[in-house]
Amino acid sequence: MNIKRTYIRIIDSFYWLIRKHRSDDGIFTHKLDRFFLETYDIHKFISRFFRELFTKPFEFREFIRQSYEVGVRSIPLITLTGFVIGVVFTRQSRPPLVEFGAASWLPSLIGIAFVRALGPLVTALISSGKVGSHIGAELASMKVTEQIDAMDVSAVNPYKFLVVTRVAATTIMIPLLMLYCTFVGMLGSFMNVHQNELTSFVTFFESAFAQVSFLDVSAAVFKSILYGFTIGIVACYRGFNATNGTQGVGRAANRAVVFSMFLIFAEELLIVQITHWIAAF
Amino acid sequence: MKKEDQQSALKETVITIRGLHKSFGGLPVLQGIDLDLFKGENFVVLGRSGSGKSVLIKIIAGLLKPDAGTVNVLGQHVDLLNDKELQSLRLRLGFIFQSSALYDSMTIRENLEFSMVRNFKTLSAKEVDHAVYEVLDAVGLKDKINAMPADLSGGQVKRIGIARTLILHPEIMLYDEPTAGLDPITCTEIIELINEVKTRFNTSSIIITHDLTCAKETGDRIAMLQDGHFTRLGNFGEVFDTDDIRIKRFFDYNFIK
Known part of the structure; x- marks a missing residue:
C-alpha cells in the first residue's frame, strides 16, 4: 500500500468536505486549511526522519554530542525534581493511609505511582521544557541566520546532521532519564518512609516493586521512548520551519514546548487505556 | 586586454x-x-x-x-x-551569504572542515589541515583558526565566509x-579579495x-x-x-x- 498516496487521498477528501461547506470569508475554513497543510508537513517531516535514519552517512559524533546534551546535562534537574516529588508525594500520601490503617501500603503505592505514571510523565514534561525549548530555539536561530541554508549549499544534508541526531538522542536518552528519575523519586520516598517508620532500604524496595508488573515496566519504557521521540521531532520541526527573525526563534521554542506537552498528555491518556485493556486480558 | x-x-x-x-x-x-x-x-x-x-x-x-x-x-x-x-x-558552487552564516557553535577550523570532511571522506586529517591553512592564508586570517565566529569582526566574518566556500574549490x-x-x-579589502579569488582560483x-x-x-x-x-x-x-x-x-x- 502506498502510504503517501493514501494520505493524500484522505487529505483530498477532507478538502472536498471543506470546500463543500466553506463560506466565502470563513476564518474557520482558512484555519482548517492551515491545519491540514501543517499535518501533511509534519507527516513528511516524520517520514523523512525514518528514511534518513537508516541511510548513510551516519553522524555518529554529533549523535553522541546531542545524547550528552540531552542526557547528562539534564541529570541535575531530573535529580532535583524526582527527589522532591518523591518526598512530597510520600509526605502527602501518608496521613490518609495512616487514617485507614494502611501505612504499610505506602511503598507499594509509591512504586506503582512512580513506575506507571510519575517517572515517565515528570521526565517527559521536564525534558519537554528543558530539551525541547533548547532544540527548538537552537534550530530556529540557525534557520533565521541562514546557517541551515549554508549547510545545504555546502552539500551537507542539514536534516541528517541536525534533525536525525537530535531526535535519535531524545528517543534514546529520555527512557534512560525516566529510569533514573523513577529511582531518585523512590529514593526520596524511601528517605521519608525511613524517617517515620525506620523501614530498611531492601524492605522498602521489595514492597515497592511487589505490586509492579512486567507490563507496568515495559509500558513505562515504551511510553518514554514515544515521549522522547515526540519531544525531539516537535522541537526540530518547529525550529527547522521557523520564520520572522528573532521573534520566530522565541515562537519556535515556545511552540516546541507547548505542542510537545499537549502531545505527551494525549499519548499518556491513550497508552493508559491500552495498558488497561492489555492488563484486562 | x-x-x-x-x-x-x-x-x-x-x-x-x-x-x-x-x-x-x-x-x-x-x-x-x-x-x-x-x-x-x-x-x-x-x-x-x-x-x-x-x-x-x-x-x-x-x-x-x-x-x-x-x-x-x-x-x-x-x-x-x-x-x-x-x-x-x-x-x-560557492555561496557567500549576506550574513556569512558561519556555524556559531563551531570554531573557525570546524566551520571550514565541516563540508570537506563530509564530502571527501578519503582525505587524511593532514590533507584537510593543509586545505584549511591554504584557504585561511588566501583570506589572510591564519591566526584565527581556533577562534569562534562571535570573536571576529564584520570584515573577518566575511573573509571566513569566503574561505569556507573556497575550501571546496568551487567553479562558480x-x-x-x-x-x-x-x-x-x-x-x-573585500573587493580586492573578490578579484583575487577570481584570478587565484579561476x-x-x-x-x-x-x-x-x-x-x-x-x-x-x-x-x-x-x-x-x-x-x-x-x-x-x-x-x-x-x-x-x-x-x-x-x-x-x-x-x-
Missing part, C-alpha cells in the same frame, strides 16, 4: 537562465530574467532592496524553486535535479551583498550588491534589476549612461554627486 575583449574570448557559459519567473504570495519578484554567465567572468547584479537579487542566486543554488523558466548551471538544469545530483552540483562563486554593513576600508562569479564601488571594481558586466527584470546590461559606463531617473539616483547616492 580590455574587459570586453576578454569577455568575447571567454564565451563558454557556466550559467544560462531563460525566462525566469518567481512570485511570493502572489507578488511577482522576478518576471522573465535572462542571464548568461561566462567562464571566468564577474557578473554584478545591482538593484534596490527587495528587487529580487538574492532570490535570483538562491534559485541558482537550488535553495528556491522557480515558478517558470529554466536555470542551467554547469550543464545541468537545477530544477530537474534530484537531491543527490543537486548535492554534487553544489560542491561546484555566488556573493550575496559581500560589502553590506562594512566600513569603506574593509569594503575595499572562478566565475555572480555578485549581488547595491554598492556601486564594489560593482565598478569587481564587475566585468553589470545588470540593473528593476521591476523583476534586467533593465540595463553592460559595463559600468553603459549601465549608468541613461536618463532613467531611478538609475541616476542610484548613481548619485553612491558617488555623492
Whole structure:
C-alpha cells in the first residue's frame, strides 16, 4: 500500500468536505486549511526522519554530542525534581493511609505511582521544557541566520546532521532519564518512609516493586521512548520551519514546548487505556 | 586586454537562465530574467532592496524553486535535479551569504572542515589541515583558526565566509551583498579579495550588491534589476549612461554627486 498516496487521498477528501461547506470569508475554513497543510508537513517531516535514519552517512559524533546534551546535562534537574516529588508525594500520601490503617501500603503505592505514571510523565514534561525549548530555539536561530541554508549549499544534508541526531538522542536518552528519575523519586520516598517508620532500604524496595508488573515496566519504557521521540521531532520541526527573525526563534521554542506537552498528555491518556485493556486480558 | 575583449574570448557559459519567473504570495519578484554567465567572468547584479537579487542566486543554488523558466548551471538544469545530483552540483558552487552564516557553535577550523570532511571522506586529517591553512592564508586570517565566529569582526566574518566556500574549490562563486554593513576600508579589502579569488582560483562569479564601488571594481558586466527584470546590461559606463531617473539616483547616492 502506498502510504503517501493514501494520505493524500484522505487529505483530498477532507478538502472536498471543506470546500463543500466553506463560506466565502470563513476564518474557520482558512484555519482548517492551515491545519491540514501543517499535518501533511509534519507527516513528511516524520517520514523523512525514518528514511534518513537508516541511510548513510551516519553522524555518529554529533549523535553522541546531542545524547550528552540531552542526557547528562539534564541529570541535575531530573535529580532535583524526582527527589522532591518523591518526598512530597510520600509526605502527602501518608496521613490518609495512616487514617485507614494502611501505612504499610505506602511503598507499594509509591512504586506503582512512580513506575506507571510519575517517572515517565515528570521526565517527559521536564525534558519537554528543558530539551525541547533548547532544540527548538537552537534550530530556529540557525534557520533565521541562514546557517541551515549554508549547510545545504555546502552539500551537507542539514536534516541528517541536525534533525536525525537530535531526535535519535531524545528517543534514546529520555527512557534512560525516566529510569533514573523513577529511582531518585523512590529514593526520596524511601528517605521519608525511613524517617517515620525506620523501614530498611531492601524492605522498602521489595514492597515497592511487589505490586509492579512486567507490563507496568515495559509500558513505562515504551511510553518514554514515544515521549522522547515526540519531544525531539516537535522541537526540530518547529525550529527547522521557523520564520520572522528573532521573534520566530522565541515562537519556535515556545511552540516546541507547548505542542510537545499537549502531545505527551494525549499519548499518556491513550497508552493508559491500552495498558488497561492489555492488563484486562 | 580590455574587459570586453576578454569577455568575447571567454564565451563558454557556466550559467544560462531563460525566462525566469518567481512570485511570493502572489507578488511577482522576478518576471522573465535572462542571464548568461561566462567562464571566468564577474557578473554584478545591482538593484534596490527587495528587487529580487538574492532570490535570483538562491534559485541558482537550488535553495528556491522557480515558478517558470529554466536555470542551467554547469550543464545541468537545477530544477530537474534530484537531491543527490543537486548535492554534487553544489560542491561546484560557492555561496557567500549576506550574513556569512558561519556555524556559531563551531570554531573557525570546524566551520571550514565541516563540508570537506563530509564530502571527501578519503582525505587524511593532514590533507584537510593543509586545505584549511591554504584557504585561511588566501583570506589572510591564519591566526584565527581556533577562534569562534562571535570573536571576529564584520570584515573577518566575511573573509571566513569566503574561505569556507573556497575550501571546496568551487567553479562558480555566488556573493550575496559581500560589502553590506562594512566600513569603506574593509569594503575595499573585500573587493580586492573578490578579484583575487577570481584570478587565484579561476572562478566565475555572480555578485549581488547595491554598492556601486564594489560593482565598478569587481564587475566585468553589470545588470540593473528593476521591476523583476534586467533593465540595463553592460559595463559600468553603459549601465549608468541613461536618463532613467531611478538609475541616476542610484548613481548619485553612491558617488555623492
